[in-house]
Amino acid sequence: MSPDLPEFEVIIGGEEAGQATAERVEDMAESELAGAEAYGGWLPEAEIIETRGTWTEVWRRFRKDKFAVAGLVIIVILIVVAVGAPLVAPHSPLTQYDSGLTNQGQPVAPGAKFWLGSDTLGRDLLSRLIYGARVSLTIGVLANGFALFLGVIFGIVAGYFRGWLETFVMRATDVMLAFPILLLAIALSSAISKPGIWVLVVVIGIVYWAPMTRVIHGEVLSIREKEFVMAARLTGCTNRRILTRHILPHLVAPIIVYTSLGIATTVLFEASLSYIGLGVQPPTPSWGQMISDGQPYYTSAPWLILFPGLAIMITVLAFNLVGDGLRDAFDPQQRQR
Amino acid sequence: MGRYIIRRLLWAVVVVLCVSLITFLLAFAIPADPAKGIAGPHATPAVLMQIRHQLGLDRPLYYQYALYMWHLVHGNLGYSYINQLPVTQSILQRFPATAMIAIFGILFELLIGIPIGMISALRQYSVRDRAFTVFSLIGVSMPTFFLGMLLLYFFAFRISIFPNLGAYQGALHPLYFVLPGLTLGVTGAAWYSRMLRSKMLDILNADYVKAARAKGLPERVVVWRHIMRNAWSPIITLLGMDVGWFLGGVVVVEIVFGIPGIGWQAWQAIENLDHPMIMGTVEFAALLVVFANLVTDIAYTWLDPRVKYS
Numbered sequence: 001m002s003p004d005l006p007e008f009e010v011i012i013g014g015e016e017a018g019q020a021t022a023e024r025v026e027d028m029a030e031s032e033l034a035g036a037e038a039y040g041g042w043l044p045e046a047e048i049i050e051t052r053g054t055w056t057e058v059w060r061r062f063r064k065d066k067f068a069v070a071g072l073v074i075i076v077i078l079i080v081v082a083v084g085a086p087l088v089a090p091h092s093p094l095t096q097y098d099s100g101l102t103n104q105g106q107p108v109a110p111g112a113k114f115w116l117g118s119d120t121l122g123r124d125l126l127s128r129l130i131y132g133a134r135v136s137l138t139i140g141v142l143a144n145g146f147a148l149f150l151g152v153i154f155g156i157v158a159g160y161f162r163g164w165l166e167t168f169v170m171r172a173t174d175v176m177l178a179f180p181i182l183l184l185a186i187a188l189s190s191a192i193s194k195p196g197i198w199v200l201v202v203v204i205g206i207v208y209w210a211p212m213t214r215v216i217h218g219e220v221l222s223i224r225e226k227e228f229v230m231a232a233r234l235t236g237c238t239n240r241r242i243l244t245r246h247i248l249p250h251l252v253a254p255i256i257v258y259t260s261l262g263i264a265t266t267v268l269f270e271a272s273l274s275y276i277g278l279g280v281q282p283p284t285p286s287w288g289q290m291i292s293d294g295q296p297y298y299t300s301a302p303w304l305i306l307f308p309g310l311a312i313m314i315t316v317l318a319f320n321l322v323g324d325g326l327r328d329a330f331d332p333q334q335r336q337r
Numbered sequence: 338m339g340r341y342i343i344r345r346l347l348w349a350v351v352v353v354l355c356v357s358l359i360t361f362l363l364a365f366a367i368p369a370d371p372a373k374g375i376a377g378p379h380a381t382p383a384v385l386m387q388i389r390h391q392l393g394l395d396r397p398l399y400y401q402y403a404l405y406m407w408h409l410v411h412g413n414l415g416y417s418y419i420n421q422l423p424v425t426q427s428i429l430q431r432f433p434a435t436a437m438i439a440i441f442g443i444l445f446e447l448l449i450g451i452p453i454g455m456i457s458a459l460r461q462y463s464v465r466d467r468a469f470t471v472f473s474l475i476g477v478s479m480p481t482f483f484l485g486m487l488l489l490y491f492f493a494f495r496i497s498i499f500p501n502l503g504a505y506q507g508a509l510h511p512l513y514f515v516l517p518g519l520t521l522g523v524t525g526a527a528w529y530s531r532m533l534r535s536k537m538l539d540i541l542n543a544d545y546v547k548a549a550r551a552k553g554l555p556e557r558v559v560v561w562r563h564i565m566r567n568a569w570s571p572i573i574t575l576l577g578m579d580v581g582w583f584l585g586g587v588v589v590v591e592i593v594f595g596i597p598g599i600g601w602q603a604w605q606a607i608e609n610l611d612h613p614m615i616m617g618t619v620e621f622a623a624l625l626v627v628f629a630n631l632v633t634d635i636a637y638t639w640l641d642p643r644v645k646y647s
Contacts, residue, residue, distance in 0.1 A: 309483030317478035
């Protein structure tokens with residue numbers, strides 16, 4: 001900070017005066033930063049301090065939210081388990097154990113050998129759940145990343161350049177949102193080929209670009225009217241510079257929030273698709289498919305549905321918790337919890 | 338107002354047209370021959386040719402689409418490849434079951450979502466608010482098919498209040514539709530309560546609410562006349578989306594409960610490469626969504642004169 005900041009250790013007028021001083025200091029800091037921006041980021045020190053401050057502050061607020069931290073812990077555990085599946089899983093997910101079926105050919109209930117029971121073919125349910133995490137997380141992350149990538153590009157183009165481009169993009173989202181999304185995904189995946197991980201990523205990305213575009217479009221619309229964008233334009237910044245240096249940084253917060261919230265949605269959607277039988281093909285385990293396989297046994301072997309269901313629910317919940325926590329941390333004024 | 342509605346109607350027609358075009362292209366992009374599906378795997382090439390000719394599949398794509406749209410404008414959605422019945426008839430036949438699920442679904446959403454949202458907002462940070470917040474988060478994170486199976490297990494198998502899986506034979510008895518409706522309702526209610534809570538929290542600190550309290554109005558009047566009157570907008574939005582979406586057939590719920598409605602039919606049609614049925618069901622669902630959105634927007638301006646149409 002600059003050395004000519006006023007010292008304000010004496011606060012005579014009580015709280016209000018103190019607040020006024022603080023506001024004045026804030027004003028100064030802001031005008032200083034605006035100066036740095038106007039010089040094209042010429043004052044590197046000021047920028048670095050500001051950046052670090054924001055992230056530390058966000059992290060500090062995020063940490064206070066117990067739900068969000070719990071969500072983050074769950075996500076970390078899930079990732080570790082998924083990556084280290086061969087080390088963590090007690091059995092092979094594909095081996096059909098003789099001891100995995102009762103004499104009547106029924107699945108074995110949870111016990112000493114099969115902690116969460118066995119499935120209809122005598123495979124270990126826990127190991128299949130652990131390997132299933134790989135499919136869910138991979139598709140969830142990649143599909144959402146794809147949708148968000150499309151959403152950011154279309155949203156920026158529509159929101160910043162306006163005109164016929166905006167009309168075209170936003171009308172296209174209207175059409176997309178009128179589609180029954182699950183049917184669209186079913187038709188798409190039958191049209192492309194046998195479902196594999198990449199096909200699912202593309203299909204889910206295509207289905208979800210429209211809502212993402214809407215979100216980013218709204219954000220860009222509000223940013224582009226701000227004074228600093230006008231100032232940048234007045235100083236003769238090119239469109240590219242305004243977009244990358246002035247608008248994109250303000251989109252970082254919503255992009256991070258929707259990374260988390262979006263993964264929750266895509267994991268859920270992938271589970272629905274694989275429940276219908278359009279997920280990754282057997283024998284690769286996926287949670288949704290495990291539930292549909294277990295459905296005929298829901299009275300005699302309820303664990304076949306309970307555990308995969310809980311796995312999906314907890315995963316989605318964790319990403320929702322983190323997403324909510326991030327949103328509140330980035331924007332404390334909108335804090336709702 | 339009149340011009341606004343006309344413009345919106347025209348736009349709705351365009352959206353439905355676009356949906357039909359995309360569906361049409363998608364149905365044809367599926368790399369399999371419907372003629373083979375009809376004639377079986379051992380059909381001779383001559384028979385296949387003949388079937389394709391009968392169905393008009395040997396014509397150019399644009400011709401087929403134009404012909405389809407021509408029939409559509411005349412209210413004819415074509416005939417199913419599988420059972421040769423008119424698509425319109427099949428849709429109308431399946432619609433009551435889907436509608437029953439939708440009605441129960443919406444009912445439960447409102448009955449669960451609105452009170453929870455209101456209590457949470459009015460008693461912010463209380464134990465109840467926190468409990469409801471957790472409930473909503475779980476509801477939002479719950480796969481519908483998992484919740485459906487849980488409800489079946491507890492309320493059809495363990496305690497036999499509702500009919501078990503596989504009992505549905507096509508009768509429209511309300512008992513069959515309570516659990517499917519509840520499944521949609523609980524997961525949907527979570528969104529209603531979250532949105533309503535945050536909207537109400539915005540309003541609670543508004544000057545007009547303070548003024549209402551300050552002049553000593555009873556709390557009941559403050560809540561219903563001053564807060565709720567201004568907090569309905571997220572409810573209307575969600576309601577509009579859900580009505581269109583549910584009536585178009587919620588595939589997963591229909592599959593879980595073994596109730597063959599519109600969604601189930603569309604899903605089957607895609608599996609069977611039944612082009613006219615795919616087109617018909619998707620068009621039908623899109624039409625409902627677009628129409629519901631239209632009604633929502635008009636309802637907005639009607640309920641709140643401050644909202645301007647652009």
